Amino acid sequence: MTGSPHLRRPATLASLAAELGVSRTTVSNAYNRPDQLSAPLRERVLEAARRLGYPGPDPVARSLRTRKAGAVGLLLTEALSFAFRDPGATGFLEGLALACEKAGTGLLLVPVSPEHSDVDAVYQAGVDGFVVYSVSEDDPHFQAVLQRPLPTVVCDQPSGVQGVDRVGVDDRAGMLALGRHLSGLGHRRVGVLCMRLGARRQDGPADLDRQTGSTYSVQRERLAGLRDAFDEVGVDWADVPVHERFEHSEEAGAAGAKALLDARPDITALVCTSDLLAIGALREARERGLRVPEDLSVAGFDGIPEAERIGLTTVRQPFRDKGREAGRLLLERGDRNTSEQVTLPTELVEGTTSRALRQSGEFFSGW
Amino acid sequence: MTGSPHLRRPATLASLAAELGVSRTTVSNAYNRPDQLSAPLRERVLEAARRLGYPGPDPVARSLRTRKAGAVGLLLTEALSFAFRDPGATGFLEGLALACEKAGTGLLLVPVSPEHSDVDAVYQAGVDGFVVYSVSEDDPHFQAVLQRPLPTVVCDQPSGVQGVDRVGVDDRAGMLALGRHLSGLGHRRVGVLCMRLGARRQDGPADLDRQTGSTYSVQRERLAGLRDAFDEVGVDWADVPVHERFEHSEEAGAAGAKALLDARPDITALVCTSDLLAIGALREARERGLRVPEDLSVAGFDGIPEAERIGLTTVRQPFRDKGREAGRLLLERGDRNTSEQVTLPTELVEGTTSRALRQSGEFFSGW
DNA sequence: CTGAAAGCGCTAACAT
DNA sequence: ATGTTAGCGCTTTCAG
Numbered sequence: 001m002t003g004s005p006h007l008r009r010p011a012t013l014a015s016l017a018a019e020l021g022v023s024r025t026t027v028s029n030a031y032n033r034p035d036q037l038s039a040p041l042r043e044r045v046l047e048a049a050r051r052l053g054y055p056g057p058d059p060v061a062r063s064l065r066t067r068k069a070g071a072v073g074l075l076l077t078e079a080l081s082f083a084f085r086d087p088g089a090t091g092f093l094e095g096l097a098l099a100c101e102k103a104g105t106g107l108l109l110v111p112v113s114p115e116h117s118d119v120d121a122v123y124q125a126g127v128d129g130f131v132v133y134s135v136s137e138d139d140p141h142f143q144a145v146l147q148r149p150l151p152t153v154v155c156d157q158p159s160g161v162q163g164v165d166r167v168g169v170d171d172r173a174g175m176l177a178l179g180r181h182l183s184g185l186g187h188r189r190v191g192v193l194c195m196r197l198g199a200r201r202q203d204g205p206a207d208l209d210r211q212t213g214s215t216y217s218v219q220r221e222r223l224a225g226l227r228d229a230f231d232e233v234g235v236d237w238a239d240v241p242v243h244e245r246f247e248h249s250e251e252a253g254a255a256g257a258k259a260l261l262d263a264r265p266d267i268t269a270l271v272c273t274s275d276l277l278a279i280g281a282l283r284e285a286r287e288r289g290l291r292v293p294e295d296l297s298v299a300g301f302d303g304i305p306e307a308e309r310i311g312l313t314t315v316r317q318p319f320r321d322k323g324r325e326a327g328r329l330l331l332e333r334g335d336r337n338t339s340e341q342v343t344l345p346t347e348l349v350e351g352t353t354s355r356a357l358r359q360s361g362e363f364f365s366g367w
Numbered sequence: 368m369t370g371s372p373h374l375r376r377p378a379t380l381a382s383l384a385a386e387l388g389v390s391r392t393t394v395s396n397a398y399n400r401p402d403q404l405s406a407p408l409r410e411r412v413l414e415a416a417r418r419l420g421y422p423g424p425d426p427v428a429r430s431l432r433t434r435k436a437g438a439v440g441l442l443l444t445e446a447l448s449f450a451f452r453d454p455g456a457t458g459f460l461e462g463l464a465l466a467c468e469k470a471g472t473g474l475l476l477v478p479v480s481p482e483h484s485d486v487d488a489v490y491q492a493g494v495d496g497f498v499v500y501s502v503s504e505d506d507p508h509f510q511a512v513l514q515r516p517l518p519t520v521v522c523d524q525p526s527g528v529q530g531v532d533r534v535g536v537d538d539r540a541g542m543l544a545l546g547r548h549l550s551g552l553g554h555r556r557v558g559v560l561c562m563r564l565g566a567r568r569q570d571g572p573a574d575l576d577r578q579t580g581s582t583y584s585v586q587r588e589r590l591a592g593l594r595d596a597f598d599e600v601g602v603d604w605a606d607v608p609v610h611e612r613f614e615h616s617e618e619a620g621a622a623g624a625k626a627l628l629d630a631r632p633d634i635t636a637l638v639c640t641s642d643l644l645a646i647g648a649l650r651e652a653r654e655r656g657l658r659v660p661e662d663l664s665v666a667g668f669d670g671i672p673e674a675e676r677i678g679l680t681t682v683r684q685p686f687r688d689k690g691r692e693a694g695r696l697l698l699e700r701g702d703r704n705t706s707e708q709v710t711l712p713t714e715l716v717e718g719t720t721s722r723a724l725r726q727s728g729e730f731f732s733g734w
Numbered sequence: 735c736t737g738a739a740a741g742c743g744c745t746a747a748c749a750t
Numbered sequence: 751a752t753g754t755t756a757g758c759g760c761t762t763t764c765a766g
Contacts, residue, residue, distance in 0.1 A: 432745045
């Protein structure tokens, strides 16, 4: 396999046409509308192209002319590489990739450093539309996307703008179900470990203002759902310790659980707003000799494979379907002008990390 | 958050210039060379842009003019979605994404259905270069990439062409080390489970011709390395059963191991050319009541996190570094004309799934 | 079935 | 510091 001389100064459609003594249209047609010229002529064109090393019409020039890029852009909160570490994001990406594949569309991962605020990358992306995955509502990159006159679908966040489609789950309802599960088991002294609530790094207790004022709707909604559930049984949410972690990782979960349990060793259930955090929390519980679920119930949210494997009590959501749906919304939108909102179902998974409270708490009055 | 009127017929640089009564250059400069015009004028331009909803220079038109797309294309063997399932590919992608992020470059996943041979997507990609990850040497998509006059780096395959950079590991040496480890433990009756050797689906025994004629260099090299190792101790490779599986998954590993062990229940060691296959093989071993490593040694190749977790004997390779290196090669190439070849190190990991053979085999004469 | 003309929206010399 | 002039490489009416 020796291949062609690489990186040769490329021929153009025009130079090919000149060489052959035909018009540019004819060459163009040879590639794009084979039915518009005779088979022999077409073969002559293609043969000459091969000979001159013409790789076919330049995609950028074609895009400019046709106003189609043949790709969709994906904007993620975190550093790009995060997409390949977070199991939820990975599932979403897989679904989105599936949809793109099916449509023969490229998927452009837009480079975004969370700190380094180079919104430029968004303006530079040659795409036909954007998918925005779980970013803060006031994220400048997201704002930049909205500036571009392109169809956009957001996932796990409010669409914010007319004409922007949305796909997500009912986080509040999902968490309400989980909260009821725990309150039904008799838990009244509960602690909460959640993901970042603001763009600025902050690790530690999150007061009520911070909870309700979060620009991350997913976290806001999940916390609200949990609050709903415990309101129902008369627990004052002001007494519920909520601990926030900026990073989303097992380590962060372990560290957050440690801080939470150090401050409030009396809690009987620890609810984490993601499985990754919950898995870290389980580790910390083990670390300090707490048996789960005997001494402490632990629950997560997401239903990632690892959680399933270890039997975590959680709320399962269909990541892959969310990605696929986002792709469908973007790629199969005719020329509608309406915004679509797709809400996918969640499912409570009662695992082995939660169980009914024994009569240990003076607040407990069930059964 | 109400946002701007979305999907309005967009203004252009020219229309903005006309509106302001300045030249197009001035508007262009306002965006690209702020130092080329007075601050007040620049502000006037930007303000008008805001007012007219001009989102800044069209990226496609700019790309055409500057001959820079600001993105690199990634070509994968499998369906795009595979990238998010295979732990090796995920690691590679993470590294590549890291490099792109650092350079502020987009990463375009080129849609490729393995069956559906629409090479078009390759010709349509508006990118400044390509990374090709572990595809068959005769893959038509790869051939299409070579057609394009763009810098290209391949990973885990021979570069094949002058001017194409390569990053990879020494698969043969890595497998040689693993083979020696096993032969050193006294194993002589060994079975091999490998990944696909050809573009056409084929599951079952692979004879010598198929092994050496494979268009997947990684598999070819790994098999050769193993053969080297057993040649050294006088094992006739013709007697070594090699079983091939088209799919790369745990399920395939389990199924392959089943077939292999059904046919040759006498083997004392099972070498898989990937960890994923090995993990499936372990499952099958358990299934049929074989103890590992007492009754059967099992080894893999790759060093994926899951393998590490369960203590698999394997050869670790630095996936993330491969991705990062591929990105670096593409993005930080000056205007060199030479091809670079980067070979990253592998490391034998002696896990708990391999152990010295007890005196059970009549061929064994060690100690 | 083929060709001529007209841009898509922008940037980069080169003036002024 | 700002404007003028030429395209980047392609597709697409519209005539022949």
